[in-house]
Amino acid sequence: xxxxxxxxxxxxxxxxxxxxxxxxxxxxxxxxxxxxxxxxxxxxxxxxxxxxxxxxxxxxxxxxxxxxxxxxxxxxxxxxxxxxxxxxxxxxxxxxxxxxxxxxxxxxxxxxxxxxxxxxxxxxxxxxxxxxxxxxxxxxxxxxxxxxxxxxxxxxxxxxxxxxxxxxxxxxxxxxxxxxxxxxxxxxxxxxx
Amino acid sequence: xxxxxxxxxxxxxxxxxxxxxxxxxxxxxxxxxxxxxxxxxxxxxxxxxxxxxxxxxxxxxxxxxxxxxxxxxxxxxxxxxxxxxxxxxxxxxxxxxxxxxxxxxxxxxxxxxxxxxxxxxxxxxxxxxxxxxxxxxxxxxxxxxxxxxxxxxxxxxxxxxxxxxxxxxxxx
Amino acid sequence: xxxxxxxxxxxxxxxxxxxxxxxxxxxxxxxxxxxxxxxxxxxxxxxxxxxxxxxxxxxxxxxxxxxxxxxxxxxxxxxxxxxxxxxxxxxxxxxxxxxxxxxxxxxxxxxxxxxxxxxxxxxxxxxxxxxxxxxxxxxxxxxxxxxxxxxxxxxxxxxxxxxxxxxxxxxxxxxxxxxxxxxxxxxxxxxxxxxxxxxxxxxxxxxxxxxxxxxxxxxxxxxxxxxxxxxxxxxxxxxxxxxxxxxxxxxxxxxxxxxxxxxxxxxxxxxxxxxxxxxxxxxxxxxxxxxxxxxxxxxxxxxxxxxxxxxxxxxxxxxxxxxxxxxxxxxxxxxxxxxxxxxxxxxxxxxxxxxxxxxxxxxxxxxxxxxxxxxxxxxxxxxxxxxxxxxxxxxxxxxxxxxxxxxxxxxxxxxxxxxxxxxxxxxxxxxxxxxxxxxxxxxxxxxxxxxxxxxxxxx
Numbered sequence: 021x022x023x024x025x026x027x028x029x030x031x032x033x034x035x036x037x038x039x040x041x042x043x044x045x046x047x048x049x050x051x052x053x054x055x056x057x058x059x060x061x062x063x064x065x066x067x068x069x070x071x072x073x074x075x076x077x078x079x080x081x082x083x084x085x086x087x088x089x090x091x092x093x094x095x096x097x098x099x100x101x102x103x104x105x106x107x108x109x110x111x112x113x114x115x116x117x118x119x120x121x122x123x124x125x126x127x128x129x130x131x132x133x134x135x136x137x138x139x140x141x142x143x144x145x146x147x148x149x150x151x152x153x154x155x156x157x158x159x160x161x162x163x164x165x166x167x168x169x170x171x172x173x174x175x176x177x178x179x180x181x182x183x184x185x186x187x188x189x190x191x192x193x194x195x196x197x198x199x200x201x202x203x204x205x206x207x208x209x210x211x212x213x
Numbered sequence: 214x215x216x217x218x219x220x221x222x223x224x225x226x227x228x229x230x231x232x233x234x235x236x237x238x239x240x241x242x243x244x245x246x247x248x249x250x251x252x253x254x255x256x257x258x259x260x261x262x263x264x265x266x267x268x269x270x271x272x273x274x275x276x277x278x279x280x281x282x283x284x285x286x287x288x289x290x291x292x293x294x295x296x297x298x299x300x301x302x303x304x305x306x307x308x309x310x311x312x313x314x315x316x317x318x319x320x321x322x323x324x325x326x327x328x329x330x331x332x333x334x335x336x337x338x339x340x341x342x343x344x345x346x347x348x349x350x351x352x353x354x355x356x357x358x359x360x361x362x363x364x365x366x367x368x369x370x371x372x373x374x375x376x377x378x379x380x381x382x383x384x385x
Numbered sequence: 386x387x388x389x390x391x392x393x394x395x396x397x398x399x400x401x402x403x404x405x406x407x408x409x410x411x412x413x414x415x416x417x418x419x420x421x422x423x424x425x426x427x428x429x430x431x432x433x434x435x436x437x438x439x440x441x442x443x444x445x446x447x448x449x450x451x452x453x454x455x456x457x458x459x460x461x462x463x464x465x466x467x468x469x470x471x472x473x474x475x476x477x478x479x480x481x482x483x484x485x486x487x488x489x490x491x492x493x494x495x496x497x498x499x500x501x502x503x504x505x506x507x508x509x510x511x512x513x514x515x516x517x518x519x520x521x522x523x524x525x526x527x528x529x530x531x532x533x534x535x536x537x538x539x540x541x542x543x544x545x546x547x548x549x550x551x552x553x554x555x556x557x558x559x560x561x562x563x564x565x566x567x568x569x570x571x572x573x574x575x576x577x578x579x580x581x582x583x584x585x586x587x588x589x590x591x592x593x594x595x596x597x598x599x600x601x602x603x604x605x606x607x608x609x610x611x612x613x614x615x616x617x618x619x620x621x622x623x624x625x626x627x628x629x630x631x632x633x634x635x636x637x638x639x640x641x642x643x644x645x646x647x648x649x650x651x652x653x654x655x656x657x658x659x660x661x662x663x664x665x666x667x668x669x670x671x672x673x674x675x676x677x678x679x680x681x682x683x684x685x686x687x688x689x690x691x692x693x694x695x696x697x698x699x700x701x702x703x704x705x706x707x708x709x710x711x712x713x714x715x716x717x718x719x720x721x722x723x724x725x726x727x728x729x730x731x732x733x734x735x736x737x738x739x740x741x742x743x744x745x746x747x748x749x750x751x752x753x754x755x756x757x758x759x760x761x762x763x764x765x766x767x768x769x770x771x772x773x774x775x776x777x778x779x780x781x782x783x784x785x786x787x788x789x790x791x792x793x794x795x796x797x798x799x800x801x802x803x804x805x806x807x808x809x810x811x812x813x814x815x816x817x818x819x820x821x822x823x824x825x826x827x828x829x830x831x832x833x834x835x836x837x838x839x840x841x842x843x844x
Contacts, residue, residue, distance in 0.1 A: 045487055045777050073614050077778075077789060077806040086795045087774070114775035126791065128778055128806070132614070132630045139778065160617030163814040171451075186444035186843055187323070188288040195322050195452060202321050202452055207287050209294055210331045242417060244424050244446055245840055246471035249515070249552055253541075256534040271419040289424060289445045292416055318464070321449035342552055 021069065021136050023048035029070065030138070033063055039143075042115045049139040051118040057142055058152045064129055064138065065157055072129035072138065075154065078164035080125045080144075080172045083117055085198040119143035123174060125151050144174055153178040171196035223364070230363025233277075233303070234356040235265035240276035242296060245283030247310035250342035259345035264352055273299040278355065279332075284312035285325045297332045303362075305335045307355060309348065314339050409437060412825070416445045422519060422832070423839030425813070431825060439820040439828075441813060446839035454803035459485055459559050459770045462803060467553040469805060470841040472515045473508035473784045475501075475544070478557035481803075483638060484779035484790035485559045488772045491742060496734040497561050498639045499681040504556065505639075505781075506670040506677075507544060510581065511537050512784035512836070513621075513663045513670075520660070520833030521592060524601055529588045536584040539577040546573060547726075559770055560743040561736025564726030565684055574678070578671050585667060592660075602657040606819045606831030609654060616818075617811035620786025621662045622835070626654030632782035644676045659834040684734055695719040698751035718752040742770050769798035785809045785836055807841045 021029070023043035030050050031038045037056035042049050052060055064072040118124050121143040129138045142151060153176035154161040165176040166185040173194035176182060184191065190208060193200050205212055241251055255261050255269070270276040273296045285293055297306065308328055311317045314337045316326030328334060335358060338351035415426035424445040430438040450469065454462045466481045467474040479501045486493065518533030541551040547566055548554040556563050592598045608618075610628040623630060631648045633641040649665035651658030696704075698718035705713060719728070727735070729746035736743045740759050749756025762768045774796045780789040786808030793802040812835050819831050 044775050045490065047776075047778055049776075074619075075617055076780075076787065077791065077804070079791060079804045081793055081802050086801065087797075113773060116774075128789070128791070132628065132635070135635055137778070139776075158617065159612070159615045159818075160811050160814055163810065164617075184444075186447040188444070195449065200322070202449075202456055205287065205322055207325070208291050210290060210325065245448075246468050246552060248423065249471060252515075252534060253538065253551075256538075257531050258535060258538045269419075283423075284446060284448055286445060286447055288447065289416065292445075296417055319448045319453065321452055323447045323449045344551070 021134060026136060026138050030060065034060055039119065040115065044114045047139055049141060051141045051143065054142045054144065054151055058154065061154055061157055070131060071133045072131045074130040074132065075127065075158040075160055076130045077128040078161055078168060080123055080168045080174055082123055082172065082198045084122050086117060122146040123172060125168065125174060149173060150175045150177055155179055226363045230360040233363065234359040237266035237278050238268055238270040238276045239266055239278045239280050240271065240273055241269050241280045241282055242293065243282045244285065244289065247283045247342040250345060251282045251309065254345040254348045259349065261352065266352060274301065276300060277304050279304065279306045280309050281306065281313045281328050282309040284317065284319060285328055286323045287325060290325050290331055293328065294331050305355060306332055307336045307338060307351060308334045309338050310343060311339045311341045317341060422837055425837065434824045436820050436823055436825060439817050441816050443813060444843050446843040448844065450805065450844040451803055454800055456799065458798050459800060462800065463557065464555045467555055468840050469844065470783060470838045471552065472838060473512035474552065474554050475504040475508040475556055476781060476783050476788065479505050480779065480781035480788050481790050482557040482559050483781065484777055484792045485772065487779050488775060488777045488792055488794055489742060491560060491737050491739050493561050493737050494734050496682045496684065497736065499677050500562055500566055500735065501557060502639050502641065503674050503677050504547065506673045507540055509670045509784050510667050511540050513667045516836040517660060517663055520830060523829050523833055524598055526592060526598065529591055532584045532588055536581040539580045543573055543577045558743065560739060565731040565735045567726060571678060585664060599657065602660060602830050604655050605823055605827040606656045606834065607654050608815060608819055612818065616815040618786065618815060620808050621659060621666060622786065622812050624649065625651035625658035625662045627652055632780050632787050636780060638781060643680065644673050646673045656830045656834045684731060698747055702751050718748040771796060771798055783808050785812065805844055807844065809835065809837050809842050813837055813842055
């Protein structure tokens with residue numbers, strides 16, 4: 021199935037769950053409301069036309085600093101106005117942020133039977149950082165969700181043992197969030213460097 | 214080794230130094246990419262065995278040189294310190310690769326910026342990863358250090374990073 | 386490590402029919418352990434020799450790749466990708482660069498595709514050599530390890546001839562590669578492959594008829610294809626269990642669809658099958674490189690030699706600044722020998738001609754104003770490669786499985802989010818299942834055939 025057929029299939033099955041979708045650069049992407057996640061994932065796994073047997077990747081994005089990076093002109097101190105960035109562009113533009121929420125959990129699925137891929141984006145509000153766990157459907161989701169919890173602080177309801185995986189237990193904070201400074205160290209032993 | 218050395222004992226110390234430097238039992242504390250170059254140095258092409266350092270001893274109790282090979286993260290740092298403390302004197306430490314010397318280009322929340330902030334280091338081998346020739350050069354410098362230490366009877370002051378540099382932050 | 390009393394009753398009260406009460410023993414393996422290929426920690430609950438449960442703890446080499454990628458520009462991420470799967474760095478470079486090229490919507494010249502494929506396959510061979518060699522060493526076959534590292538040295542010398550470095554090469558760029566293959570690439574490549582084939586034949590002789598090796602590897606670490614897919618396992622580990630999924634065949638990229646090769650698939654899903662799959666994959670990779678070298682389109686495009694005297698480019702600039710125009714009249718700039726292969730004559734075959742992405746040839750950067758402007762716009766702070774805002778996912782076949790890069794851009798010169806889908810993360814998450822039920826000694830071949838690379842697992 022090509023990208024648009026995939027999107028139509030998901031949209032047809034969950035008409036009120038899909039908030040937006042696109043196939044930018046050929047990647048079929050569907051933005052789904054979080055309540056429908058497990059149901060949609062089960063549909064993706066079991067429907068014979070889709071048969072997404074692989075949960076390839078599970079990650080998250082923190083959209084809070086999107087577009088905020090300053091792009092100064094080289095001579096901006098002398099009063100020269102900032103010129104618009106010369107982007108390499110081609111084709112239709114990307115639709116934009118999936119939602120207004122700060123985080124989004126991104127799932128990549130693949131089907132070995134049909135050879136097609138789908139990306140599911142679940143927006144997550146900062147006030148309520150919880151999503152349902154997919155460990156019942158795919159066993160690989162266990163560690164992937166632990167990593168998202170470790171790096172972003174998003175909790176997965178129903179996960180058998182949600183604890184840190186890459187950082188150590190005494191670490192405070194979630195490093196991949198945009199407000200965590202790169203070089204803020206919390207050493208266990210030794211100086212702060 | 215504090216008293217005035219006589220002819221026989223100084224010859225003896227030199228001999229012990231010679232024996233120690235040519236029979237290094239290394240503990241390769243391998244973590245990352247430098248481990249690949251360590252393997253290359255230890256194997257037939259560049260052969261570290263001809264220096265007498267061919268046998269890695271994977272127990273700190275049995276080793277005398279701790280080769281710290283590869284990046285040390287803050288999660289691993291207590292383990293490294295414990296391994297170092299478990300080794301018996303005389304012991305030496307080689308910081309292999311730029312991540313162990315100064316942290317490399319991983320200046321972030323996870324990396325120890327140089328193991329000399331945790332344990333004292335005798336020889337620094339920079340490189341990312343260092344070529345085997347550089348490793349052998351570092352090994353020979355270590356051997357020279359071992360020999361000198363036994364000949365002169367002076368254990369050089371272990372270099373731990375000076376206090377002034379410990380809290381230095383690079384200008385952004 | 387807790388040891389257990391084997392019986393709670395006093396000897397006098399114990400009768401022959403009374404069961405011995407036992408408790409499990411917790412054995413901590415790692416993180417500093419020779420067979421742990423880097424650093425992970427396994428806390429195994431043992432019942433005698435049998436592993437009842439194994440808890441795997443990772444993260445000891447977490448170096449913050451994804452966070453560092455947000456602080457440097459698009460080309461600056463490439464050195465960090467080298468150090469992900471550090472035994473096959475060219476595959477990581479290629480995967481990342483192709484992901485960013487998909488984001489930009491540009492393509493590279495055909496010869497560049499071939500060059501990338503050739504080097505990626507050579508990297509795959511070095512990865513499998515290291516994996517099989519290390520596994521064999523831990524089972525006692527130290528000679529096999531030495532032989533395989535010898536073969537790896539030949540391949541690394543080859544890689545050094547092309548890229549300048551043995552291990553951390555940083556060879557690919559967004560939009561192309563750093564330099565073309567040297568003109569005399571084929572003879573040393575042939576020699577290296579001859580040595581590698583000899584080594585593989587010798588290793589096969591030493592291992593496959595060795596009772597110790599076959600007994601320890603067969604029947605241990607078994608996983609079925611459905612379980613493997615549920616864990617997200619891909620690559621040789623999956624193919625040994627019988628499922629035939631290879632990104633190069635199923636979602637082809639670069640020029641893989643034009644090259645004839647086979648993908649070995651196993652049946653039993655145990656360590657022996659994984660070893661056999663890897664050995665066969667090395668042979669197939671060599672075949673791919675040989676086919677690619679036959680089909681590769683020719684190199685230099687512009688006619689050589691140019692008219693005029695050759696003046697080193699930096700010298701030309703200095704002379705021009707000093708006003709000595711007559712000295713440079715009629716001369717043409719040439720780049721210095723360390724930039725061999727990246728000169729203007731090779732430029733059309735190794736890089737895209739999109740000016741907003743790839744640096745100009747040094748002769749142009751020093752020699753004319755358009756090249757200087759192109760260099761300025763790509764290098765100066767505040768400028769650089771600026772892809773359109775968007776997100777892409779691009780998978781390549783890494784040595785351990787599907788290596789995917791999910792890159793998000795917000796239009797700025799630095800990536801917004803770079804996520805690596807590490808293939809051995811999925812395999813390691815299945816380690817607990819693989820080890821349960823086997824004996825302690827089976828942990829060694831199983832873990833060896835997992836080919837855990839710390840840089841990729843923990844990033």
